[in-house]
Amino acid sequence: MTTTDLPAQPHLKRALGPTALVLFGLTYLAPVTVFTTYGIVTETTDNHLPSAYVVALIAMMFTALSYGAMARRYPVSGSAYTYTQQAFGGHIGFLTGWTLMLDYLFLPMINFLLIGIYLNTQFPEVPQWVFALASLLLVLLFNLLGITLVNKLNIAIVALSVLLVVVFAVLAIKELTTNPSAATPSLIEPFLPGKGGLGPVFAGAAVLALSFLGFDAVSTLSEEAKNPKRDIPRAIVITTLVGGAIFIVVSWLGALVFPNWHAFQSVDSAGVDLMAKVGGSFLTSFFVAVYVVGAFGSGMTTQVSVSRIIYAMGRDRVLPAIFGKLHPRFRTPWVAALAVSIVSLLALVLTLDVAATMISFGALAAFSMVNLSVIRTHLFPKGGRETPSTREWLRYGLLPAVGFLLTVWLWTSLTATTFIVGLSWMAAGAIYLAILTRGFRRRPPVMDFSEQHEGKTEDTLV
Numbered sequence: 001m002t003t004t005d006l007p008a009q010p011h012l013k014r015a016l017g018p019t020a021l022v023l024f025g026l027t028y029l030a031p032v033t034v035f036t037t038y039g040i041v042t043e044t045t046d047n048h049l050p051s052a053y054v055v056a057l058i059a060m061m062f063t064a065l066s067y068g069a070m071a072r073r074y075p076v077s078g079s080a081y082t083y084t085q086q087a088f089g090g091h092i093g094f095l096t097g098w099t100l101m102l103d104y105l106f107l108p109m110i111n112f113l114l115i116g117i118y119l120n121t122q123f124p125e126v127p128q129w130v131f132a133l134a135s136l137l138l139v140l141l142f143n144l145l146g147i148t149l150v151n152k153l154n155i156a157i158v159a160l161s162v163l164l165v166v167v168f169a170v171l172a173i174k175e176l177t178t179n180p181s182a183a184t185p186s187l188i189e190p191f192l193p194g195k196g197g198l199g200p201v202f203a204g205a206a207v208l209a210l211s212f213l214g215f216d217a218v219s220t221l222s223e224e225a226k227n228p229k230r231d232i233p234r235a236i237v238i239t240t241l242v243g244g245a246i247f248i249v250v251s252w253l254g255a256l257v258f259p260n261w262h263a264f265q266s267v268d269s270a271g272v273d274l275m276a277k278v279g280g281s282f283l284t285s286f287f288v289a290v291y292v293v294g295a296f297g298s299g300m301t302t303q304v305s306v307s308r309i310i311y312a313m314g315r316d317r318v319l320p321a322i323f324g325k326l327h328p329r330f331r332t333p334w335v336a337a338l339a340v341s342i343v344s345l346l347a348l349v350l351t352l353d354v355a356a357t358m359i360s361f362g363a364l365a366a367f368s369m370v371n372l373s374v375i376r377t378h379l380f381p382k383g384g385r386e387t388p389s390t391r392e393w394l395r396y397g398l399l400p401a402v403g404f405l406l407t408v409w410l411w412t413s414l415t416a417t418t419f420i421v422g423l424s425w426m427a428a429g430a431i432y433l434a435i436l437t438r439g440f441r442r443r444p445p446v447m448d449f450s451e452q453h454e455g456k457t458e459d460t461l462v
Contacts, residue, residue: 018235021232025217087373092369107306117352168275203413209364209367372404
């Protein structure tokens with residue numbers, strides 16, 4: 001075994017308290033993100049979007065608890081990559097991180113794509129790609145300046161997003177009470193399966209998994225939290241519950257006030273039709289403005305998260321070491337952030353439905369592995385341990401097992417095209433890993449997270 005010291009470099013700045021972490025997670029979710037896939041999933045479920053959100057929230061809560069357990073055990077950057085690496089070793093950790101990168105790399109891009117789509121509805125003479133490119137460059141600038149600036153912007157963005165959701169809810173309720181229609185479904189109908197049964201509901205829930213990536217994003221900030229072992233798990237659960245509640249309420253009211261989804265001008269920008277129905281042109285303009293701000297904030301936080309995952313993998317020498325470098329002044333992973341921005345240029349050519357389904361593949365695959373990591377780490381650790389108590393079997397055995405089964409079920413509900421692209425991405429990762437480890441004869445570098453060995457990696461021959 002040989003141990004190699006990494007060159008000395010600055011550390012990430014511990015500047016985030018519990019409130020800031022929750023705000024980061026909610027900004028990442030973006031309360032208005034319910035409108036991102038509103039038309040796509042409403043079409044899939046035949047106006048039963050709320051039922052798909054309920055299924056997604058239940059599945060995500062089990063997984064959020066697993067993330068909390070692993071974040072408490074390993075309070076470092078890296079998210080699912082770190083957790084599976086520590087539970088199952090470097091090879092599986094790498095492949096999990098690689099698969100997770102598929103959705104993380106696409107998430108900033110999807111926000112820039114949405115900014116272009118919605119601004120184009122108000123300024124049709126300006127091409128979508130112009131708005132997308134401008135927002136991409138501005139997000140890159142803010143993220144290079146540091147996490148403290150991003151946190152300050154998050155507060156204003158969440159406030160605006162919540163205001164829009166509240167205004168929509170009030171006007172939707174007013175519309176339902178003052179202008180009742182024979183076409184309005186019963187209050188519980190949107191929560192029931194449609195004509196296609198549970199299949200379309202689970203297919204919709206699988207796509208909606210991307211709406212809950214905020215709790216995963218919170219775990220990537222462990223090295224920037226003031227008290228990560230306490231605050232990260234709490235922020236993960238709170239972010240999931242609050243975000244899920246907002247999604248369910250908004251989608252429920254939307255299903256009631258606009259039951260005829262066939263009348264959408266475009267499923268990609270269905271939120272504009274919803275706002276026009278309950279508030280006219282003024283609310284539509286206000287919605288587009290706030291939605292763009294929310295998408296901008298989500299673009300910032302998603303780029304922050306993926307750049308830190310790439311930074312962690314570069315620091316571990318699993319990716320080229322250049323990705324593990326921090327800016328000497330701002331202490332931000334500037335090389336990783338620049339790489340993410342280059343990938344985000346795909347927003348200029350891809351469509352929304354393709355991007356959304358690609359994100360869900362990576363997310364659900366990573367969620368499944370984190371659930372398994374809890375079982376391995378707490379019940380069957382390397383070197384063995386004493387027989388777990390009944391409480392431990394329930395907390396670290398039953399709950400993550402249910403989370404694993406639910407995420408696998410959602411994963412198998414994705415489209416064939418999604419699997420082709422997702423599995424191709426995984427195959428590319430396996431090929432890169434084979435090259436990195438000289439035909440799997442070497443183990444990938446594994447980070448030693450003990451304080452005594454901070455900043456070192458372990459490169460062990462098999």
